[in-house]
Structures are given as structure tokens and as C-alpha cells.
Amino acid sequence: MCITLSLSSKPCIGVCNGSLQLPKSMVTTAQTEVITAPKRPNTFPGLTKQGISDIDLRVQEVVRRQSWTNSLVREVNCRKSRFEPMFIDDAYEKCRNICAEYAKTFYLGTLLMTKERQKAIWAIYVWCRRTDELVDGPNAEYMSPAVLERWEERLQDIFEGRPYDMLDAALSDTVFNFPLDIKPFRDMIEGMRMDTRKSRYESFQELYLYCYYVAGTVGLMTVPVMGIAPESSVSAYTIYNAALYLGIGNQLTNILRDVGEDALRGRVYLPQDELAQFGLTDKDVFSRKVTEAWRDFMKEQIIRARSFFNLAEEGASQLDKDSRWPVWSSLILYRKILDAIEDNDYDNLTKRAYVGRTKKLLTLPLAYTRALSKPSLYLR
Numbered sequence: 001m002c003i004t005l006s007l008s009s010k011p012c013i014g015v016c017n018g019s020l021q022l023p024k025s026m027v028t029t030a031q032t033e034v035i036t037a038p039k040r041p042n043t044f045p046g047l048t049k050q051g052i053s054d055i056d057l058r059v060q061e062v063v064r065r066q067s068w069t070n071s072l073v074r075e076v077n078c079r080k081s082r083f084e085p086m087f088i089d090d091a092y093e094k095c096r097n098i099c100a101e102y103a104k105t106f107y108l109g110t111l112l113m114t115k116e117r118q119k120a121i122w123a124i125y126v127w128c129r130r131t132d133e134l135v136d137g138p139n140a141e142y143m144s145p146a147v148l149e150r151w152e153e154r155l156q157d158i159f160e161g162r163p164y165d166m167l168d169a170a171l172s173d174t175v176f177n178f179p180l181d182i183k184p185f186r187d188m189i190e191g192m193r194m195d196t197r198k199s200r201y202e203s204f205q206e207l208y209l210y211c212y213y214v215a216g217t218v219g220l221m222t223v224p225v226m227g228i229a230p231e232s233s234v235s236a237y238t239i240y241n242a243a244l245y246l247g248i249g250n251q252l253t254n255i256l257r258d259v260g261e262d263a264l265r266g267r268v269y270l271p272q273d274e275l276a277q278f279g280l281t282d283k284d285v286f287s288r289k290v291t292e293a294w295r296d297f298m299k300e301q302i303i304r305a306r307s308f309f310n311l312a313e314e315g316a317s318q319l320d321k322d323s324r325w326p327v328w329s330s331l332i333l334y335r336k337i338l339d340a341i342e343d344n345d346y347d348n349l350t351k352r353a354y355v356g357r358t359k360k361l362l363t364l365p366l367a368y369t370r371a372l373s374k375p376s377l378y379l380r
């Protein structure tokens, strides 16, 4: 019996060529449980142990479900369900166009991936984008709990190989090619439910949960596509956590970039208790005036967002070597939005921080250098 499977671009799942093949997550966990301690952001101000562990349980569940029995079941599905090549190529092409149009930074990252992986990421991107648009897109006024319920049923159908439309078909195909777990997808829909119910967040604890739902989940969705380096000796749990942190860092950055825009929609995604600590309230957000107190408040928020990117860095180096460059690129590029807020002298009330094309392209060689670093043996 040989253990050969890695979560790489073309996972061969289950029994291949007569030998039993285990998913990478099983292999790494077994090898390294003793030498790695789980990393938790227990030093972040505003996060209680309970709040961290609520999300931690979700990460553990996703990692546990990457078990080989699960993968065997998927292999059987995989044999049953295949789409016509021309149809599915067209579906992925549509996803590519949407990603290129709506998400230039992520799209640039996908151009550095293998063909199979980039198609999968475009399909995941499009599903995420459509999910988000249900609540804040042009048709958001038609939003209701029933709409999200229907969307969740469609998600189940996608995972069972019964896509409703072409864009869903691209994700269905991706589900058959990579060992994706439905849970983070469901959790993202839950995040959209939360967004329709709430427009204020009392504490970072509450905001963290929202960020997990709408963005940490993207990290969990994409690790099985990115793959884990065969030479990585840290547990899958540690790597999934790093992916979670990248999602959280991205979303916190999104929030800080869009404070002015969100305020125009009556929404404040900033912890109310932390605003108060700086003598600020919603009124200051709506006044669109950048004061010294606002700048001091923003400095703290930026420090925290950066700390999530820093935690994600160590996991990025554990990914399959072909995925490290795109992930590093998107990590560095997204982090640059925080620099751009600083360059705007913390005016995120009337200005949108922006990273220009030249700066974007200049990060590629830097990301490439970072991507060359091999997975280290031990993580803190």
C-alpha cells in the first residue's frame, strides 16, 4: 500500500492503479502532530478565547472532512458526472471573463497558476461574487430569506452534479476535479444572511465572525485547489488556519478601504466599542471628516489587518510550489491597499485607496522571490 496523493492540480482520489492513495491532509497530520503546535490568534485585541474557538471548530471540521473515505465517495461521483468538453470550456471561459472584469488583483494571481487550478479558482470566484451580489448587487432590493434558501439549494445541487446554469456547471465540474468541501460555501451564504440582518458590529469579536463567514471561508474553499507541498511537514490544520487568516486579512482590508462607500449605504463595519475608545461614533463616519482621532483609530485598525497577513505568510510557503507565486502575489497586493490608505493620510471617508497597475506589476517579481522559499519544517 503506498501513500502518494497530494492535493495538487489533478488529484487522483481514492484507489488508483491498484494502490490506495490518501489525501495529503491525512498524511501530513499523521506525520507531524507531535512537532507542530496549532497557531491561534489569541493575542488579537478584542477577540475572546470563545470567539476564536467557535471558528476554530469550523476549521477543524473542514480539515477532518478532508478524509480519505470522503475522497473515495467523491471519486465515485466523479466517474458519474462529466460535462461535454465544449460546454464546460465555454462555462469556464465565462467565469474567466467575470473574474477579469470584477477582480483585477485576483485575476492577475490566477494568471500565474496551472490551467486546471486557474479554471477552478475562476469558478469559485464567480460563485462567491454571485453570492455577494445577492445582498449588495444591483438586484439587492429583491433580497429575502427565501432567495438565500434557494441559493443554498442550488449549492447542494452543484455539489451533487445538477447545476442550474452554466456558471454553476463550472463549479460542479470543479467539485469533481478537486476535493472541495461544501461547508465553507454554506458558511459564506450564512455570512450574507448576517449582512442582511446587521449593519453594526459592537465589537471585533462580532466583526471577526462576519469576516470568517464572508472571507475566511474563501481561504478554506481554495486550499484544496492550491494544494499542499508534498515536502511540507506541518499539519493540514495549520495550513487551513493560514488560509483563514489570509481571508480575514483581505476582508479587514476591504472594510478599511470601503468605509466611505459603506457609510453611503448606511453600514459601518467597524467595531463600535473601538470607535468609542477613540472618542468616535457613527456620526464621525458619516461626517466624512478626517480628524486626528480618526487617523489614530485607523492606525490601530491597519496594524491588526497587517497582523493577519503576517500569520498567513507562513502558510503560503507550505502550499504546492506552483501555487505559492499566485498566493504570495495576491497577499502582497492586497496588503498594499493598507499602504495606500496610509498614503492617503488615512482618508478612507472620501477617497478609495488604490494600487496602480505599475505597482501591481512590480510586486510580481517580489512575490516570485518569496514563493521560492521552501516550506519550513516547524511553524510556531
Ligand SMILES: CC(C)=CCC/C(C)=C/CC/C(C)=C/CC/C(C)=C/[C@@H]1[C@@H](COP(=O)(O)OP(=O)(O)O)[C@]1(C)CC/C=C(\C)CC/C=C(\C)CCC=C(C)C
Pocket: 106, 109, 110, 121, 124, 125, 128, 129, 132, 136, 214, 215, 216, 218, 219, 220, 222, 223, 226, 239, 240, 242, 243, 246, 247, 250, 251, 254, 255, 258, 312, 313, 315, 316, 319, 326, 327, 330
Ligand atoms: C495557506 C494559504 C495562505 C492559502 C491561500 C488561501 C487563499 C487563496 C485565500 C484567499 C482568500 C481570499 C481571496 C478572500 C477574499 C475575501 C474577500 C475580498 C471577500 C469579499 C466579501 C464581501 O465583501 P464586501 O461586500 O465588503 O466587498 P465588495 O465591496 O462587494 O467587493 C467578498 C466580496 C466575498 C466574496 C469573495 C470574492 C468574490 C473573492 C473570492 C476570490 C477568489 C476565489 C480568488 C482567490 C484567488 C487568489 C489568487 C488568491
Ligand SMILES: [Mn+2]
Pocket: 132, 133, 136
Ligand atoms: Mn459585496
